Amino acid sequence: MKKTQHSKTNKTSKKHRKKSTKRAVPLSVQEILHDPVRLIRLLIAGIVILFLIIFLWHLISSNAKAGYDNNAIEKNIKTIERFDYSNVATVEEEIEALKSTSTSSTKNNSNKVAYQKAFRGNIVLGDSVTEGLSAYGYLPDDIVFSKIGASVATNKDLFTQAASTYPKNAFFAMGMNDMGNFKGKPEEFIKQYQSCLKDFKKTSPKTKIYVCSISHPSSSAIQKKSWLGQYDEFNTEIKAMCKEMKFKYIDVSSIFEKHPEFYEGDGIHASSDYYPYWLQMMADAADLDLEI
Numbered sequence: 001m002k003k004t005q006h007s008k009t010n011k012t013s014k015k016h017r018k019k020s021t022k023r024a025v026p027l028s029v030q031e032i033l034h035d036p037v038r039l040i041r042l043l044i045a046g047i048v049i050l051f052l053i054i055f056l057w058h059l060i061s062s063n064a065k066a067g068y069d070n071n072a073i074e075k076n077i078k079t080i081e082r083f084d085y086s087n088v089a090t091v092e093e094e095i096e097a098l099k100s101t102s103t104s105s106t107k108n109n110s111n112k113v114a115y116q117k118a119f120r121g122n123i124v125l126g127d128s129v130t131e132g133l134s135a136y137g138y139l140p141d142d143i144v145f146s147k148i149g150a151s152v153a154t155n156k157d158l159f160t161q162a163a164s165t166y167p168k169n170a171f172f173a174m175g176m177n178d179m180g181n182f183k184g185k186p187e188e189f190i191k192q193y194q195s196c197l198k199d200f201k202k203t204s205p206k207t208k209i210y211v212c213s214i215s216h217p218s219s220s221a222i223q224k225k226s227w228l229g230q231y232d233e234f235n236t237e238i239k240a241m242c243k244e245m246k247f248k249y250i251d252v253s254s255i256f257e258k259h260p261e262f263y264e265g266d267g268i269h270a271s272s273d274y275y276p277y278w279l280q281m282m283a284d285a286a287d288l289d290l291e292i
Helices: 002-021 029-033 036-065 070-081 088-118 128-135 156-163 186-203 219-224 226-245 253-258 274-286
Strands: 123-126 144-146 169-173 208-212 248-250
Touching: 088 274, 123 128, 123 156, 128 144, 128 274, 144 156, 156 186, 169 274, 186 208, 186 226, 208 226, 208 274, 219 226, 226 248, 248 274, 253 274
Parallel strands: 123 144, 123 169, 169 208, 208 248
Antiparallel strands: none
8 A cells, every 4th residue: 555655646746747847838819818917917018118218219319419528527526526415505505506507508508509600601710729719619610720839931721721711701810929930020920921811812802801919918928938028019010911901900909908817827828718709809890690
C-alpha cells in the first residue's frame, strides 16, 4: 500500500510540475474583444503611452530650439544658489527680481529683431568695436564687416567685400587702431580712408555713405596709450573729409561721455549696452524705419 501511495504522489507532483512549467498562451484578439475590462485596460494603456510619446517629442524638440548654452544654464544655477532660503518673503522678492530681469531680456531680444529688420540691406564696417554689433546679436554677420585691429592701411579687403553686397546705406567706423598705426598723423590716415571710400563708391555708386567718428577712449586708456588721446584731431579730419566728399558724419563720441559705465575694462571696447545708442544714431542719420 505504501508503495502505491508513493507512486500516486509522484504522478500527481509530476502533473503539477507540468502544469506549473507550462507557458502562458497569449490571448487572441477575439478573447480580448469579448472581455470588456481587459479591453478598457489596453485602451487606457495605449492612450497613456501615446501621451508619453507626445510629451517626450515636445520636450526634445523644444529643448533643441532653445537658445540656451551651457554658460547661460550655469549662470542661472548660480543665481538660484545665491537665494536666501531662510525667509520666504526674501525668496519671493528675489524671484520677482528675476522675473523683472527676464522681462527686460525679452524686451532686449525683441529690440534686436527690430534692429535687424531696420538695418537689413545696409552694412556696417569697422574694427573690433564694430564687431560687437554681431557678437552681441544686434545685427547678423552678413551686415557687419569687421576685424580685430582693422585699419584703412591694411584691410582694404573689408571695403571690397562690403561694396560687393551693394547696400542701400553703408556705415563706416574706422580710426581707433589707425591712431597708432599712423603715429599721430591724421592727414595720412585720411588719405587712406578717402581712397578706401572712393573705391567703395566705384563698386557700389548708389550706396549712401555715413562715417562715424572715433569713439571716446577712457582717460585710463589714454594714460596707458598716449596716442589714443588724439581722437579729437582724427575726428576733426574725418568730419572735414565727410564735408568734402558729401558724406554724412555721425558723432558717436557723446555715448561714452554720457555713459562711462559702458566701457569695458580696457577703456576702448564697449559693453552690450553701448550698441543700442549707436544703432539709434545710425538709424536716425539714415532715416531708417527703426521701431523700438
